[in-house]
Amino acid sequence: MSGLTQAHSVVAPSTASRRISGAIVIVYAIITMLPLLWIFATGFKSQSDAIAYPPKVFADPSLQGYVNLFTTRSRQTPEYMASLPPPETWYDELVRKQNMVIVGPSKFGARFMNSLIIGFGSTFLAVFLGTLAAYAFSRFRIPLADDLMFFILSTRMMPPIAVAIPIYLMYRELGLSDTRLGMIILYTAVNVSLAVWLLKGFIDEIPREYEEAAMIDGYTRLQAFRKVVLPQAATGIAATAIFCLIFAWNEYAFAVLLTSGEAQTAPPFIPIIIGEGGMDWPAVAAGTTLFLIPIVVFTVLLRKHLLRGITFGAVRK
């Protein structure tokens, strides 16, 4: 009897539609995850397994790719190999099986470090400057505020690479080519407009009464900003930071153009890891896997904010 009279809600999705949307999400997730899984698996294959045809889905796991990624090696004659003392470490052994010896570390570590410094550095700067600017635009009567906001947005209307040549020439003159500082400034400049726009939306959502109450209670505006506005804007700041970091971390075109040595980031470095007789695919896959980790960690750490933040403050209160 009660089964017959069961009410059904007009707003809550029905079981069937929930199942269907669940299935769609899972299928989509598999489609997007597969290439990543393939890269992850390739990183643990030997060079020959990686290029085997038909492709090997399951191969004997090997750390060759990771060892090759972090080392430079040279091929030796069998006589020389035989004359060496027994290998001291597992990676020595792995390299010697290929009739090679390790001559030193590769540049991957340094390139990865560059990516970390440039990516997080420019993200921090863009979000820091963006928060201050957004707060000012949101709270103060600024002459021509709307025009300024439009001007800030207009810097994003053209693909940044369209101004690559002027920037290249300017950087050469200023001595910023192939420097970490130069790349941080560049990525900050590109990201700050996005940061201002996103953050202004978030800060507009915070009632100004909060900080006014704090100012009446004895805080200066700066204190009220730090202790009242910032905690409430945390969600927006986190979401903005992720957007900025993703851009700076993945940026390829400027990195190729402006960096070649000292300040080169990982994206231009990874695809040109050449082994003997062509691309060293396991090493490339290993580099790509490692390259993904920081952004995954960062996103997971901030995911609680991200979900609320990406809806652009629409669900506050």
Add this chain to the structure above:
Amino acid sequence: MAEIRVEHLHKTFGTFTAVKDSSFTVHDGEFFVMLGPSGCGKTTTLRMIAGLELPTSGQILLGGEDVTFKRAADRDIAFVFQLFALYPHMSVRQNIGFPLKCVGTPKAEIKRRVEETARILRITPLLDKSVSGLSGGDRQRVALGRSIVREPMCFLMDEPLGALDSEFRTLMCHELRSLHDRLKATTVYVTHDQLEAMAMADKIAVMNHGVIEQFATPQEIYDHPATMFVADFIGSPSMNFLAFRGALAPGQQAVTVDGVEVAVPAAREARAEADLVLGVRPEHIRFVSDGGVRGEVFGAEYLGTTQIVTVRTAGGTVKARVPATVPVATGDRLGLAFNGARLSVFGKEDGRAVRTALYEGAAHG
């Protein structure tokens, strides 16, 4: 505790004048209400007193000291916002203690005063709860707690009950007034609700378009409205206006409305022939079968002991509040007689009340 004096306060936003030449004094310990429709400049005035907005010109004195350009934090005032402005990331205790923390009060002292405040407001059991789960009334109490914990010179409240439902509003009205009677703190309270204003105020300033139309006690404002705007804004149903043309001489005690002679309080000023308006409160109307201003009953609204009867006359629609026992039916033709001692006369052009015996001794806005 202190007196608040506002002198010739003026505020413009670009070309728009939000507050125009406002002057008033709130005496020590008074409960002062600024009343007016939305957008009339109440909040702007309050924010200037608080120091959240700088006046374009004019002066603000708190306890005799000129604070016009002082920072909000240096004025020793408390502000209760319409949205309560409680910090969602803090507990009730932290919210109430926040103003003390801002000025570096020792922890033990904060604890003692927060608990005392909670006792006054009867919210002790809520102290360690998060503010996000509280009901509207409790949020309001916490917001009040945050303002009284510091024992400031005066309280400024911007429609603090506006976000509450009507049931809570009546209760909080009562609580606020009794809190004020206990603390005796000078209070400026902003509202667009005349019932709140009437129930709580010692003095009311009725504002319209940035101008204070009248500044007086609730009774005076009700009985002697200085302008047609005030007369219309205060009272429910509001004052009836009957237009007529005529002249007034000092001492004159009757006017002719719609061809009928109506007794009014003796005029104290002369007016040349002009369009005038007779103002009649609904409760100052009686029904008579013969004579009076003639009209036809259009409808009646039964209120228990009284009823509001709408009557159509040649001069316009009139609402009368008469005992519920008076029998009326739609379509009845009857006459309206007025309580001559309690009528107001306004100039139609300027909307200002003509000075009459009724207004003698009343502060003229």
